[in-house]
Amino acid sequence: MSVPSIECRIISKKDISLNINNERKTLEKVGLLICGFVTVKVLGKQGYFLSKPIPFKKVETFILCAPEGTDIRCKFEDFNCMAFLQCKEDNEGNPLLEAVKLTIDACASVQSEKEVPVELFAKHSEPRQESCNSHTTSYTTTNKEYQLMCMNLPKLYDWVVRDLSIDMTLDVGEITFYNRNKEDTRNNLN
16 A cells, blocks of 8 residues: 545534533534545556555544634544455456455544634743734843743644544456556456
8 A cells, every 4th residue: 555645624513512511511513524545556477556546535523622713623643554355367367356445544633723822931042033913021030131922822622533444345447457567457467
């Protein structure tokens, strides 16, 4: 398997009300479309065969604390894909591809966060431009000059990590392998 292309897209967001520890809480129900593609690499008698990109997609729902103004971020911590070839023999005993079964496993990390300004007193280690629009206040203590600095940092509201699994079976007509040594694109993996 080659390195996949995988991404998340928000397809729905809805406020829901739940009882948590005998308190009514408003949370966000977020629908994510997880999609991408993989390619399969097979070693045959005539060298390596590589498939055209195989698309996959799955919709997953996450429940998060995501107040107004937060952004939903999704990334993948781990990804694994296994391909199983289902073959039959032709009249000469050579294997012919019938289908490919794919099992795609990923670990999705979904966060709700918002950029918030943080102010702190610190000493400049070297001259630089101001990092935000607020005023800068200086004071001196024990012969060191400190300034009130402002920077925007992400504030994490909620974080969910979940294993995802996608199983697919592609018939021979749904997948094409190419042998780099030949122009022939048949699914004969000899």
